[in-house]
Amino acid sequence: MAESISTKYRKYILIFILAIAVVCLPIFIQKAPRIPHKLSQVAQRVEKFIRWDLNPGETVAVDRETKTSQLPKLRSNLATGPLQVSIDNPRYFVDSSTGKIVYLTGSHTWTNLQDAGNSDPPPKFDYPAHLNFLEANNHNFFRLWTWEQSRWTLETTDNNYWIEPSPYLRTDFGFANDGKPKYDLTKYNQAYFDRLRDRVAEAASQGFYVSVMLFDGWSVSKEKGGLNKNNPWRSHPFNAANNINAINGDLNHDNSGEETHTLAISKITTIQEAYIRRVIDTVNDFDNVLYEISNESQAGSHDWQYHLIDYIKNYEHSKPKQHPVGMTAEFPGGDNSMLFDSPADWISPLGDVNNRPVADGSKVILADTDHLCGICGDRSWVWQSFLRGENPIFMDVYNGAAYGQGAVDSNPKDSTWVSLRKNLGYTLTYANRMNLSAMKPYPDLASSGYCLANLVNSHAEYLVYVPSGGKVTVDFSAVQGEITGEWLNPDNGLITTGITTKGGDNRSFIAPFEGDAILYLKSS
Structure with missing residues (x-):
């Protein structure tokens, strides 16, 4: 029982x-599927504990008598030759005349070439004031934006939003959708190219490198990233209603012109090539020029962009100077592999603004918040990007005037943006102080995970970022002899010197102020 x-x-x-x-x-x-990831995280924490917490080494304090001083502004000398990818450290460019490494960083805004706004003609952009603003923040690079349409944008319902000048000349034959005369795509508006040349020249005279944008994916789509408040394609020169040349960039008749950023229409590709030749003829003699094919053209545009990259390189081969050509992320639906597989000299990929990958040197990377997260970022991103071997640049609302192109509901004087801009300039100072041609990202050399280093017996250098502040441990096992250093407070730009220690083992350092911190160390 x-x-x-x-x-x-x-x-x-x-x-x-x-x-x-x-x-x-x-x-x-x-x-x-998450279990292996969780186990990997646990393993990393255990490894970190064993490597750093169990072996912190000697703790190095700052001399109490040390006084603070302001970090000086160090900018690159004026360009004396076009940029080339560095052979020694292909994460960066070099001035082809001097061989000096050139780290690029800075902020850019949407109306720095063409004027835009709620009037016809639109308000004038104060370009000299903008250059002074960038110089005050110790920047040395910006993207020079172009827009292909004359009226309407995806980001505002304002029907009176205008953009000018256009590269193409208006005619006396009929009226386009924007109410003005139609374009003749075989003739150019010299005012556009005169302005382009003048602005590149002014930038050169103040020590700025300029990426000349050739096309813009936000000018040809009726919807992008969920934005469709107005349709810029209605006023595009390649819209059949807007030119006298019988050019139609909308083959599928969906009231959108993404086809113009493909190789589908040979006549349009030919027109685009002619326009590119005109741009190159306008600015080829300048040393401070880079080219960008297009801002965020749609996924699937890569063959068109590859073709134009090759076209620029081939055309400039017959010119006195050859300049770097870049490709930025396709959006939406972009795939970074299309950038790394491209013939471009530099790229701006998609990604996580808070988790920058280590740049391996396969391409010069201009990490742009525009493609990472839009109107976003902070100074922590700046240092994470720099210490991972990237060249960080910032999509800046600047004066907030470009409400139809991105500067919506954002305060340009927000303390986060102010600090971000200043810290871009701080990174430029360190880039120019250090032997950047020999420095590579070594995340494993600092307990914080952020370190650029040049591991040589004489004059080794370490630049370490500590996102949470407090203590950081650095591995000096590859370096012997005396090491001196300083702390930078990224909140106010003050440096605190007085660090002295020796190599050969782990050493721990404690920041003498609250918040995130930068530690610069150099062996004698």
């Missing part, structure tokens, strides 16, 4: 277990 009861209970227990399994199995399956 007892045996039969036991058998019966075993049956019920088995049924109960099976029921639980049936209920829990889907949950387990759903969680299963």
